[in-house]
Amino acid sequence: MAAVQEVDVQTSTPPTGLKEFWFYFTRNKGAVIGLVVFATILFLAVFAGIVSPHSPSAQNREVLLLPPAFAEGGQWTYLLGTDAVGRDILSRLIYGARFSLFIGVIVVSLSVISGVLVGLVAGYFRGRTDTIIMRVMDIILAFPSLLLALVLVAVLGPGLLNAMIAISLVNLPHFVRLTRAAVMSERAKDYVIASRVAGAGTMRLMFLTILPNCLAPLIVQATLAFSAAILDAAALGFLGMGAQPPTPEWGTMLAEAREFIQRAWWVVTFPGLAILITVLAINLMGDGLRDALDPKLKRS
Amino acid sequence: MKKLTTLLAATAIATLMAGSAWSKTFVYCSEASPEGFDPGLYTGGQTFDAAAHTVYNRLVEFKPGTTEIEPGLAESWEISADGKEYTFKLRKGVKFQTTDFFTPSRELNADDVIFSFERQYKADNAWNKYVPGASWEYFSGMGLPDVIEKIEKVDDLTVKITLKRPEAPLLANLGMPFISIVSKEYADKLQADGKMELMNQQPLGTGPYTFVAYQPDAAIRYKANPDYWGGKQKIDDLVFAITTDAAIRAQKLKAGECHLMSYPNAADVEELKKDPNLQVSEQAGLNVSYLAYNTLVAPFDKVEVRKALNMAINRQAIVDAVFQGAATVAKNPIPPTMWSYNNAVEDDKYDPDAAKKMLEDAGVKDLKMKIWAMPVARPYMLNARRAAELMQADLAKIGVTVEIVSYEWAEYLKLSSAKDRDGAAILGWTGDNGDPDNFLDTLLGCDAVGGNNRAQWCNKEFDDLVTKAKETSDVAERTKLYEQAQIVFKKEAPWNTIDHSVAVVPMSKKVSGFVQSPLGDFAFEGVDIAE
């Protein structure tokens, strides 16, 4: 708690805001566990080069498909065993964390920035602009997201970058709708009308007056999108359309491991577990954020 | 009312099937849905298994387990001295199948044979375009439209094919699935009824099994043809259970849900072999996988450079990691099971130090190259990516930096043929008919540069040898020419020959009489299961 109080003193925001947020966030035990796990994953990802015992691409041809250390026939140098070309699974998982977090960050940034812009425009100007934008969003929503992403990646060419672009695009409508709805409800409120009367320009109204007041639901949605992006990217990788081997992306690792499902359970089990743990940690944090940011639920 | 009739019909058929539930049923776990049921239209092995080897026969057949030709619907044949006229004597009394959708009124005759050929290349034949986009890919792929001058009926049971030029591999081509013999009577009836597309949905031929039903992406059902000219089969019902995932096929086999499976994962073979209820049949496949250098681009135009790279790559490691040992390192461009395979050829030894020195002597330093890896698994190369990664690691040891590139499969096929391709491409070939010409000339001949010849390699000495062999009908003479050609190939090293994969067919111990085909076919004639 001490660290937080220091922050309170240093920041210029009203201390009650952050303090209150932290109070409600920490009341949710799951959220705290999620945060700790997430921080650990983040640490591993950042310092992958130092913490991982082997290089993710080094092939040791003496030990193909070696079981994990705790299983029969395992070796302690390869804690979680090796894959079909003798690469250390643990190291690949650690490096894989980089990719998954990177995917999440990029996808969320892309879809939040573009979604918020488009949503602001739609909600602020209304009329024909709004109709056209919302029709386009309806069209995107008319396809199952994974199918649309799959076809998009097929068009753009399989690869991590294209997978991220495709996932951002299918995520877009959620942010547009959310921003638009929030803007529309804020627009009619007194403080906005007051600024307009006071002579604030459109840009100032949109970005400085309205937007900060719509942030809470956007942050919650962004957390959800973060974990969904990791899942979707892994699904695309699993279908062979995401990151391409030998990239140690978790979904791609799973796809590669599929042929060993009978013979080497560990190459199938661990990448999936890594995905589950990461996504779960982020979702736990998301729940905590929602509790802390959503005033309606605070009374609980 | 209509609903009710369907319902009644359904119950009727159901009762019928229930009655036969205790008959001998053989279940084959196949790897993919057939593209259709007219073998002439398609190129996929799964389609040939589902249509050509069950329902149909050909003029000549491959003797089971070999690539030798034996009589099929043609009892005998004669080849004229100039090698341009082939006269086939048809077997007498061959009956077409009787099914619930068609009852034939006559036996096989020359008209059926002529129809089966003409529909595939004569644009004025009503059947040439009977489904949208029909293209008879194999017929034209094997160059038959350019080779066949005419095909005529001598009498009811004699057919004569006249060629534009002598073509020694023709007989082998006629044993291939695409040229299956269909019933002209059935075709005429479908045409008269205006239901020509049924030719591709309800096949009818002379083969050992009669088509019953196809449930898309799930199963194909056949029953033994009681009138089969080769005798009625021992099993009553044959079922293809379509299971696209190899791991799942293996599980189904172990669980006894099927009797035989195609293409197991290399990783599962060990485990399948250990299963006391299973037996595993293995045979060297008629295929080769190679790394083709672009011999038109420097420094790969130098033999020493190509040789050096060949010596730097540990192919045994590729065989181990990609095939889990279910392959053999290749030294010749044709597989060892093929006639004329030259075992006297000396392979390039894996020797990184010598390779490094050789590269230096050739004046090549800091070589950076691309290796193209196919995006799909093929029988000859299960995982090109993995193979490319291994090559990358090996070449790094002699100071060569490798970048691995890949494209969409269609793109890959197209771009890898280009004469100015940057980099060496991993690709391979599965033999169509067991003739060495189908490898040596098709893949390495001068005519194929910019096409199938991915090394863009045109060597006069080699080309003369294989061209001469193609025009000679004497097998002993041809063998000598091809053996010589393999020596030239090894000396020039346009490819690094990677491997010949071993085809593995796991099946239940109850199965007997299954003969593995070097061509990769799954044919169930003569198969039986113990109770």
Add this chain to the structure above:
Amino acid sequence: MFRFIVGRLAVLIPTFIGVSLIAFSFIRLLPGDPVMLMSGERVMSPERHAQLMAELGLDRPMYLQYFDYLLGLLQGDFGSSIVTKREVLTDFLQLFPATLELSLCAIVLAVALGVPAGVLAAVKRGTWLDQTLMGTALVGYSMPIFWWGLLLVIFFSGYLGWTPVSGRISLMYFFPQVTGFMLIDSLISGQAGAFKSAVTYLILPTIVLATIPLAVIARQTRSAMLEVLGEDYVRTARSKGLKPFRVIGVHALRNALIPVVTTIGLQVGVLLAGAILTETIFSWPGIGKWMVDSVFKRDYQVVQGGLMLIAGVIMIVNLIVDVLYGLINPRIRH
């Protein structure tokens, strides 16, 4: 109400045109042309390549191709597969019941388990039961279902041998397709054991596909219930001494279900996306697997037609959900 529906339908038309434009243009942008794939390793001559492109109409200007495509759509012609030469609509109609059957079973399972779990968690709020249920729900919600499916296969089919690995029914049974629903067809067939077989084949895919909707419904039910339980009329009912079971079952649940119904409607898209993965793992012969296979085979016409048909299904389901919601909650109708 009528005007509401007509208005909704009017909105569908531009959406449908947009969808067709996207389906059409995506597919034309795919790298590699289908004619190359037809010949595989065997390279085809440029002349023959050009000839086949012309025969398939792929060499014509884009707008003409699109125009033809739209005309065809209006006549119910969704094109024919380049690989199998079969009509896209025929294949779709044959495969769709398999997906529908699986999705319906999954949603039934999700509702049957999700709603009681949510109610229970809300009523026992804050207890270990609530925490366990919601923790499990969050794990389900975070599940990479393609991995989950593989694990279930390894364990139940591989290790225990309880369930079959893939397919819709044991191959022992063969009867004609009447409704396309294996459960119904197997009953109609009258063959002993057929229905049981169909059920065993359905269990694992249903569990996998139901996982995420189940978690969403449980969470949604809990929060809707919590909200309702805090309302005055529930408190009043309680204070009047009504039995807790009656309060929860009759008063609270009925009101809490409105947002839950909407959630269920919104799961259709999720289900279809899930079907893509589930069907791929279990070799389930439905439209999800069909689409994935077609994308990989570069079967232009099938991907294009399939995208249209699937989008059509989703749009119709959304329309129905909208109308139902309008019926339940008249305030929405404006």
